[in-house]
Amino acid sequence: MRSGSDTRWLRLGVLLVAVALALSFPSMAPSPYEITVGIAILNYAVLSTSWNFVGGFTGYISLGHGAFAGLGAYGTGLLVTKAELPPFAALFAAAAVVAALAVPVGYAALRVRGASFVIVSIALVLILLLVFQSWASLTGGSRGLVVPRPFPGMLRSEHHRTFYFLFLALLAVALLVWWVIDRSRFGMGLKAIREDEDKAQSLGTPTFTYKLVVFVVSATFTALAGGLYALWFGDLDPVFQFSILSGAYMVLMALLGGVRNLYGPLLGALVVGYALEYAKVEFGDTPLHLVVAGLLLGVVVTFMPDGVIPAATALLGRFRRTGETSIREVTAAELRERREENDTTEVSSERSST
Amino acid sequence: MSGAAPESEPEPSLATTGLTKAFGGVTALDSATVTFHHGKVNALIGPNGSGKTTFFNCVTGMIRPDSGRVTYRGRDLTGRPPHRIARAGLGRSFQLCRVFPRLTVLDNLLAAVRPRGLTGQLGRSGGREETERARYWLTRMGIEHLEHAEARQLSWGQQKLLELAGVLMSEPELILLDEPAGGVNPALIDRICDLVRELNAEGRTFLIVEHNMDMVMSLSDHVVVFDRGRPIAQGPPSVIQSDERVLGAYLGV
Numbered sequence: 001m002r003s004g005s006d007t008r009w010l011r012l013g014v015l016l017v018a019v020a021l022a023l024s025f026p027s028m029a030p031s032p033y034e035i036t037v038g039i040a041i042l043n044y045a046v047l048s049t050s051w052n053f054v055g056g057f058t059g060y061i062s063l064g065h066g067a068f069a070g071l072g073a074y075g076t077g078l079l080v081t082k083a084e085l086p087p088f089a090a091l092f093a094a095a096a097v098v099a100a101l102a103v104p105v106g107y108a109a110l111r112v113r114g115a116s117f118v119i120v121s122i123a124l125v126l127i128l129l130l131v132f133q134s135w136a137s138l139t140g141g142s143r144g145l146v147v148p149r150p151f152p153g154m155l156r157s158e159h160h161r162t163f164y165f166l167f168l169a170l171l172a173v174a175l176l177v178w179w180v181i182d183r184s185r186f187g188m189g190l191k192a193i194r195e196d197e198d199k200a201q202s203l204g205t206p207t208f209t210y211k212l213v214v215f216v217v218s219a220t221f222t223a224l225a226g227g228l229y230a231l232w233f234g235d236l237d238p239v240f241q242f243s244i245l246s247g248a249y250m251v252l253m254a255l256l257g258g259v260r261n262l263y264g265p266l267l268g269a270l271v272v273g274y275a276l277e278y279a280k281v282e283f284g285d286t287p288l289h290l291v292v293a294g295l296l297l298g299v300v301v302t303f304m305p306d307g308v309i310p311a312a313t314a315l316l317g318r319f320r321r322t323g324e325t326s327i328r329e330v331t332a333a334e335l336r337e338r339r340e341e342n343d344t345t346e347v348s349s350e351r352s353s354t
Numbered sequence: 355m356s357g358a359a360p361e362s363e364p365e366p367s368l369a370t371t372g373l374t375k376a377f378g379g380v381t382a383l384d385s386a387t388v389t390f391h392h393g394k395v396n397a398l399i400g401p402n403g404s405g406k407t408t409f410f411n412c413v414t415g416m417i418r419p420d421s422g423r424v425t426y427r428g429r430d431l432t433g434r435p436p437h438r439i440a441r442a443g444l445g446r447s448f449q450l451c452r453v454f455p456r457l458t459v460l461d462n463l464l465a466a467v468r469p470r471g472l473t474g475q476l477g478r479s480g481g482r483e484e485t486e487r488a489r490y491w492l493t494r495m496g497i498e499h500l501e502h503a504e505a506r507q508l509s510w511g512q513q514k515l516l517e518l519a520g521v522l523m524s525e526p527e528l529i530l531l532d533e534p535a536g537g538v539n540p541a542l543i544d545r546i547c548d549l550v551r552e553l554n555a556e557g558r559t560f561l562i563v564e565h566n567m568d569m570v571m572s573l574s575d576h577v578v579v580f581d582r583g584r585p586i587a588q589g590p591p592s593v594i595q596s597d598e599r600v601l602g603a604y605l606g607v
Contacts, residue, residue: 180476183479184475185469185476187479188480191454191457192457195455196454200465202446205465
């Protein structure tokens with residue numbers, strides 16, 4: 001029991017330090033540029049945590065999650081510019097629209113598993129790219145859509161600081177919801193789906209409804225991240241909003257950190273987000289940042305298929321190995337002994353048949 | 355089990371009428387009409403390819419029959435999705451034992467809990483009552499010392515016991531076991547037989563698909579023999595053992 005409460009305190013301590021660092025980052029940053037990097041990383045973190053509602057719990061790998069971010073971004077932008085809603089009302093209205101759209105999309109896509117689901121998710125983002133590029137009268141097409149700033153008159157650096165905290169708050173909510181689901185019975189049902197969907201259903205879990213609910217939750221958080229990005233960045237282009245690349249980044253980050261872990265996608269976003277930013281600064285406008293992302297993916301898949309957090313935990317476990325033996329070391333004789341002990345204590349209902 | 359007492363009409367448990375399923379040109383189930391007995395240990399036997407597993411999959415909703423009806427204690431279950439059938443009181447194991455490989459042994463059982471309502475769904479998994487119930491079943495299977503191990507770390511036999519524990523955790527009235535003795539050592543077969551007898555005495559009905567004839571004949575009250583997708587004989591083991599059609603179709607005598 002002692003080691004259990006030990007790790008709980010350790011976890012709480014790490015969490016407090018991380019929160020303190022995250023909160024004080026904008027005041028420690030030497031220039032607004034560092035804050036924008038921080039925002040980009042937080043945006044990635046929200047996106048990959050949102051993706052992980054589906055990917056981590058159910059094991060359904062969506063490469064098209066960029067579609068929901070793009071819809072959230074354009075939805076927010078269009079509601080501000082065309083419907084003249086206040087910016088944050090537009091953000092939540094757009095997320096609600098995306099949630100409603102995710103129901104039929106999920107209803108169709110979640111009928112297929114494995115590689116077929118991946119392909120359906122890619123199709124979704126590609127179709128939306130064509131729509132938003134072609135429908136120029138509404139979306140501005142390839143010329144882009146300019147979203148007015150939500151806080152007019154605010155200094156640029158103050159604008160960045162504000163959005164840094166808004167993204168941080170959104171991340172906190174996404175993590176909190178993931179945590180609640182993770183420890184719930186609903187979450188246990190989702191994990192059973194990830195492990196063996198037919199088996200889960202044969203035990204009485206309404207697997208399709210479960211998948212659909214968590215898909216909508218995931219799409220909603222993804223849309224909120226996209227919408228917040230639109231309000232922060234102020235300029236949307238279909239090529240970047242509806243890109244397979246953004247979905248691929250979410251997958252890469254979540255895999256890198258570990259999809260079974262609450263903080264996995266966040267950690268992945270820190271590593272990948274920083275690496276991407278570094279590559280962009282070092283190599284300019286070359287595609288070398290994609291090479292960096294590809295290399296990271298290769299390293300993760302080869303050496304840490306479960307992600308950084310499980311790999312690190314396993315490594316730690318090796319150092320603090322106690323006298324505890326592995327289950328393989330329980331001999332058959334010991335097993336029988338224990339069983340016999342149980343049999344005698346058990347109310348054994350002997351039947352005098354045969 | 356009721357020895358000398360005269361056989362009263364047994365209450366029907368799972369029953370099918372005209373159940374048919376074809377895969378392309380192969381008719382796996384050919385208008386199968388069968389009734390199993392409530393409160394008893396029923397067995398379904400037959401040569402490989404006689405449609406036993408297809409029958410299992412049709413009655414548990416894993417595949418949809420082409421035609422025919424499935425009822426459980428008079429209630430129509432035809433074409434219902436698997437989770438509905440599970441909630442009607444049917445629990446099943448799989449031919450090649452299926453557990454949730456990367457969940458712990460305890461979580462494998464907690465995943466079989468069926469929460470009700472939003473608070474039930476979002477409530478914490480592994481509360482005291484359900485953990486105690488899970489430990490009870492693990493203890494009865496004799497694998498309670500493995501509760502924190504991942505299911506994939508268990509031996510084949512332990513996984514079989516874990517699968518059964520998971521099914522029991524879902525509180526079924528009728529338990530369908532697909533080859534419970536498959537690939538299992540003799541000592542464990544005895545253990546599984548004992549468990550089936552105990553659980554039957556506690557009121558659970560069993561339907562067992564099995565190739566191990568010793569096990570079938572010693573364990574079951576009612577045997578149905580399948581050949582080419584339909585029942586060719588049904589009755590108590592003593593009658594089945596001397597039935598010529600069965601000997602011809604199955605035992606190859």
